[in-house]
Amino acid sequence: MRTAKKSFAHPPGLWQRLMESFRGRRQKLVRGDRSAPLLLLSYPPGSGAEEAALELEACYTHTLPALSDALARRYAPMWEHLPAVVVVLLRPRSACGCLGHHHPRGTESGLARRLQTELGGSTGEIDLAYEAIRRWQPLPLSSLASAELGDRLAQLHFHAALLSVLVHELEHMAFPQKPERIVRSGSNEFYGMLMEELVRAESGAVFGMKESRRES
Numbered sequence: 001m002r003t004a005k006k007s008f009a010h011p012p013g014l015w016q017r018l019m020e021s022f023r024g025r026r027q028k029l030v031r032g033d034r035s036a037p038l039l040l041l042s043y044p045p046g047s048g049a050e051e052a053a054l055e056l057e058a059c060y061t062h063t064l065p066a067l068s069d070a071l072a073r074r075y076a077p078m079w080e081h082l083p084a085v086v087v088v089l090l091r092p093r094s095a096c097g098c099l100g101h102h103h104p105r106g107t108e109s110g111l112a113r114r115l116q117t118e119l120g121g122s123t124g125e126i127d128l129a130y131e132a133i134r135r136w137q138p139l140p141l142s143s144l145a146s147a148e149l150g151d152r153l154a155q156l157h158f159h160a161a162l163l164s165v166l167v168h169e170l171e172h173m174a175f176p177q178k179p180e181r182i183v184r185s186g187s188n189e190f191y192g193m194l195m196e197e198l199v200r201a202e203s204g205a206v207f208g209m210k211e212s213r214r215e216s
């Protein structure tokens, strides 16, 4: 895995060719932290999908590397089991109603298969249903609410939910034998903790104060 990641640096012109050969959908490359795979987001044209792609990029490049230790620890063992590149197909909803899927080998899209051929196999693929994720309510927002945040709370929810479903699907990819119920309870807890952290950070920012109270 690691070697594949290092050797990944060049197939010259590959990205250019990929971008050109999948017209009709947009592609966006998102580079994460050192050990995290490169994400190739693929999404239909339109402002909703564009917004979801930008939000996911912010999750991956800003929020993920800055997680508290308590949150980062939860997914630390996963990264070295992931391929160098993960294709993320964004769609508003999936026909089955799921928030996302991990696509086992052999069921990937043409885009992922093309990458696999060019890169020698070190790729994976998931899909995320961004409108379903936006509407997902794993816990009542009122339990976190801070009335002052208003509409911003819904944005924080979308951010936390996108990242939680992403790590959920990546965990399936890294550990295919892990039962759904374990993966799901882990990602639900991750969502709850992340929301608390985001809300706390945001409330501090709204009032221009850092936390002065002690946690009890």
Ligand SMILES: [Zn+2]
Binding pocket: 094, 096, 097, 098, 100, 101
């Ligand atoms: Zn499904």
Ligand SMILES: [Zn+2]
Binding pocket: 168, 172, 180, 183, 184
């Ligand atoms: Zn799952």
